[in-house]
Amino acid sequence: MNKQSKDPTTAPEREAASADATRVRREFLAKFGSGVFASLLAPALAGGALPALAQSPRRAPGALKMPDLPPETEGEDVVLRMMRELRRALAKPAAERRWSMVIDLRKCVGCHACTISCIAENKLPPGVVYRPVMEEELGKFPHVSRRFTPRPCMQCEKPSCTAVCPVSATWKRADGIVEIDYDQCIGCRYCLTACPYSARTFDAGHNYTDRTPENTPALVDRARAARYEQTKAHDYGKEWGREPDASPIGNARKCHFCVHRLEKGMLPECVTGCIGHATFFGDANDPDSLIAELIGRPNGMRLKEELGTQPKVHYLL
Amino acid sequence: MSTARKGADRLFWFLALTGLIAGLVGLWTRLTVGHASANYGSYIPWGLWVSGYIYMIGLSAGAFVMSALVFVFRVKALERIGTLALLTALTTLIGALLMIWMDLGHMDRVWRMVLRTNFGSVMGWMAWLYGAYFVLLLVEFWQAMRLRLVLQADAPGLAGTLCRILTFGNRDASAASRRRDAARLRILGSIGIPLAIAFHGSVGAIFGVVGARPYWNSGLTPIIFLVGALLSGAALLAMVTAIWGPGKEDGDNTAIVVLIGRIILGLLAFDVILEWAEISIGLWSSLPAESASLKLILFGHYWWVYWGVHVGLGILLPALLLLFAGKRASAVGWAGGLIAATFMSVRLNIVIPGLAVPEMEGLRDAFQGPGLSFEYFPSSAEWLLFIFAVSTAALLFLLGKSLLPVVDHDANPDLEPQLQGGPGHVQ
Numbered sequence: 057m058n059k060q061s062k063d064p065t066t067a068p069e070r071e072a073a074s075a076d077a078t079r080v081r082r083e084f085l086a087k088f089g090s091g092v093f094a095s096l097l098a099p100a101l102a103g104g105a106l107p108a109l110a111q112s113p114r115r116a117p118g119a120l121k122m123p124d125l126p127p128e129t130e131g132e133d134v135v136l137r138m139m140r141e142l143r144r145a146l147a148k149p150a151a152e153r154r155w156s157m158v159i160d161l162r163k164c165v166g167c168h169a170c171t172i173s174c175i176a177e178n179k180l181p182p183g184v185v186y187r188p189v190m191e192e193e194l195g196k197f198p199h200v201s202r203r204f205t206p207r208p209c210m211q212c213e214k215p216s217c218t219a220v221c222p223v224s225a226t227w228k229r230a231d232g233i234v235e236i237d238y239d240q241c242i243g244c245r246y247c248l249t250a251c252p253y254s255a256r257t258f259d260a261g262h263n264y265t266d267r268t269p270e271n272t273p274a275l276v277d278r279a280r281a282a283r284y285e286q287t288k289a290h291d292y293g294k295e296w297g298r299e300p301d302a303s304p305i306g307n308a309r310k311c312h313f314c315v316h317r318l319e320k321g322m323l324p325e326c327v328t329g330c331i332g333h334a335t336f337f338g339d340a341n342d343p344d345s346l347i348a349e350l351i352g353r354p355n356g357m358r359l360k361e362e363l364g365t366q367p368k369v370h371y372l373l
Numbered sequence: 374m375s376t377a378r379k380g381a382d383r384l385f386w387f388l389a390l391t392g393l394i395a396g397l398v399g400l401w402t403r404l405t406v407g408h409a410s411a412n413y414g415s416y417i418p419w420g421l422w423v424s425g426y427i428y429m430i431g432l433s434a435g436a437f438v439m440s441a442l443v444f445v446f447r448v449k450a451l452e453r454i455g456t457l458a459l460l461t462a463l464t465t466l467i468g469a470l471l472m473i474w475m476d477l478g479h480m481d482r483v484w485r486m487v488l489r490t491n492f493g494s495v496m497g498w499m500a501w502l503y504g505a506y507f508v509l510l511l512v513e514f515w516q517a518m519r520l521r522l523v524l525q526a527d528a529p530g531l532a533g534t535l536c537r538i539l540t541f542g543n544r545d546a547s548a549a550s551r552r553r554d555a556a557r558l559r560i561l562g563s564i565g566i567p568l569a570i571a572f573h574g575s576v577g578a579i580f581g582v583v584g585a586r587p588y589w590n591s592g593l594t595p596i597i598f599l600v601g602a603l604l605s606g607a608a609l610l611a612m613v614t615a616i617w618g619p620g621k622e623d624g625d626n627t628a629i630v631v632l633i634g635r636i637i638l639g640l641l642a643f644d645v646i647l648e649w650a651e652i653s654i655g656l657w658s659s660l661p662a663e664s665a666s667l668k669l670i671l672f673g674h675y676w677w678v679y680w681g682v683h684v685g686l687g688i689l690l691p692a693l694l695l696l697f698a699g700k701r702a703s704a705v706g707w708a709g710g711l712i713a714a715t716f717m718s719v720r721l722n723i724v725i726p727g728l729a730v731p732e733m734e735g736l737r738d739a740f741q742g743p744g745l746s747f748e749y750f751p752s753s754a755e756w757l758l759f760i761f762a763v764s765t766a767a768l769l770f771l772l773g774k775s776l777l778p779v780v781d782h783d784a785n786p787d788l789e790p791q792l793q794g795g796p797g798h799v800q
């Protein structure tokens with residue numbers, strides 16, 4: 057493990073350091089306490105229900121500065137370690153990073169929090185899902201168990217989805233993330249057929265408020281309910297609304313490892329949103345990182361390894 | 374025109390017009406509601422519209438190759454239907470392009486297929502191949518019609534005016550101009566054959582190269598597409614010739630239709646062999662992933678599409694008609710019509726079962742939402758837009774054959790001069 061902080065030796069020094077760490081952690085938690093809640097609050101903010109919070113960093117991604125992280129301590133949350141490693145990776149040129157994910161299936165309890173936090177973070181409409189959790193029942197009574205397998209986009213090293221695109225609207229970036237340019241995509245859906253993991257979904261233009269009644273003052277009517285859907289998404293670091301016929305409606309969509317968060321020093325939403333700490337993330341090119349350590353475990357596997365797509369999402373069994 | 378032919382003509386006008394009017398509702402829905410009105414989505418991303426597109430594009434390629442028998446290989450027995458075959462190819466192409474254009478998530482970005490082509494993608498080639506084929510068809514159709522337009526330019530009424538305009542001032546009807554026409558048509562047709570094979574083979578390759586779908590992923594897929602195109606296109610032409618074709622008055626019509634009937638029978642036999650190869654190898658494959666789609670086709674929820682529509686109405690009945698009444702133009706016309714119409718079931722059975730087998734079984738219930746399903750039946754909006762595209766193609770054909778001198782009913786030797794005098798006649 058990469059030690060970055062000095063070891064305080066005397067008792068007052070230790071106390072001062074501990075008080076300092078607590079303050080930084082509090083500030084940190086105040087800003088990033090729960091991405092899920094922040095995402096869920098965003099529509100309300102957009103509607104002006106909580107004007108005081110309207111300046112939330114989520115509303116103005118360009119203006120966000122990375123907060124200080126607390127000093128490294130013994131037994132700290134792995135999320136903090138991964139965030140530290142994330143920043144280390146961001147200091148390198150993009151081509152030297154290899155963003156990867158490890159999902160520990162033994163820790164996944166099948167709560168679907170990652171699916172939901174992803175939907176909230178990316179403001180996904182009905183029918184678009186980036187990270188569903190597949191459930192399987194194994195064995196026969198009395199020896200029955202369930203296996204839960206979250207399935208984000210595998211960000212394949214050799215993706216089969218990019219080559220088929222007739223207009224080069226999707227490609228593998230230098231950092232290994234497979235990107236879709238919504239403004240270029242013509243919506244032919246060829247890439248959906250070509251992905252062996254069904255990781256791409258089609259944004260057909262459905263909205264949660266499609267059948268919500270209008271002008272019902274006693275209820276949250278369409279106009280007010282629609283605020284959730286009008287909240288901008290930030291896929292690939294750009295702002296996307298939900299105007300009819302405008303991207304991302306009519307496009308292929310998929311998980312992008314929350315690049316808009318990564319660029320601000322934040323982990324993908326599914327990593328912080330996972331209640332079981334079953335999802336890990338980082339730069340696999342960093343030999344000292346947690347992710348590199350986990351990928352090297354002998355109980356790791358990747359989905360459909362035989363196809364040669366070389367997924368960058370690994371599973372621990 | 375005989376009473377039966379008149380009746381068929383009226384019926385098709387009625388169907389095309391009613392279809393167009395009903396189809397306008399589908400068009401309106403597509404333009405206002407977009408893809409939210411469709412039942413395909415994320416797990417079955419291609420549905421009725423993509424199937425309708427490969428269906429009509431196949432009809433076009435098949436009809437075009439039939440026209441090449443006239444203009445390139447100079448099969449004299451078919452020479453009177455060369456232009457009719459070209460009109461069939463042109464109008465079905467328009468229907469197909471309309472269908473696939475409407476299927477795009479962003480119709481307004483279709484030009485990117487040309488300006489931002491990824492030539493590494495088979496689909497990337499399509500815009501170029503279609504563009505070339507479309508231009509070639511237009512030029513060849515005009516060239517094949519040129520002399521007729523000149524000869525009809527002085528006729529009264531709308532048809533005469535149209536002919537006058539379409540001659541573009543070229544009123545040359547000399548023997549030299551006819552020889553020039555024949556030579557040009559031969560060149561255009563010769564370019565057209567590889568083009569038709571390339572673009573329809575590529576449509577097959579779009580499916581064939583998808584390694585993620587075992588049912589599509591085969592070197593046989595483009596070949597099956599091509600043979601299917603030839604069969605369905607020739608079959609459509611048999612019906613078209615039987616109803617609107619020339620020579621009814623001088624008895625030539627039967628000879629032409631019967632000859633097309635023989636071609637269809639041969640193609641049908643070849644198509645059945647290919648189908649047998651595909652199904653038998655797939656079903657006996659030791660990997661369930663390979664056979665799953667075939668099992669869906671043969672024994673799934675929509676088994677009747679394969680057994681009833683395709684095998685019953687598209688293979689057995691036409692084969693019986695062709696074998697036992699193959700000398701009667703009406704029977705061959707019926708056989709052609711049946712094969713051509715039911716071929717849509719073949720196209721649906723390529724597209725949908727390849728997608729309806731989950732790539733990851735757990736996804737079936739992992740998350741719910743519109744389009745997140747492995748069950749598919751087209752929505753009413755999808756049917757209506759499909760009907761719109763087919764009716765538009767049919768109406769363009771009917772207008773073309775009515776307003777332009779596509780068909781020479783009088784067997785005027787002046788009207789088929791392009792083929793005379795050139796070398797390489799096949800009698």
Ligand code: SF4
Pocket residue numbers: 208209210211212215216217218234250251252253254255256310365
């Ligand atoms: S999982 Fe599918 S969509 Fe994601 S990179 Fe791989 S092939 Fe492309």
Ligand code: SF4
Pocket residue numbers: 220221222223224225226236240241242243244245246247248307308
């Ligand atoms: S849907 Fe978009 S990204 Fe996918 S292949 Fe078509 S144009 Fe490319």
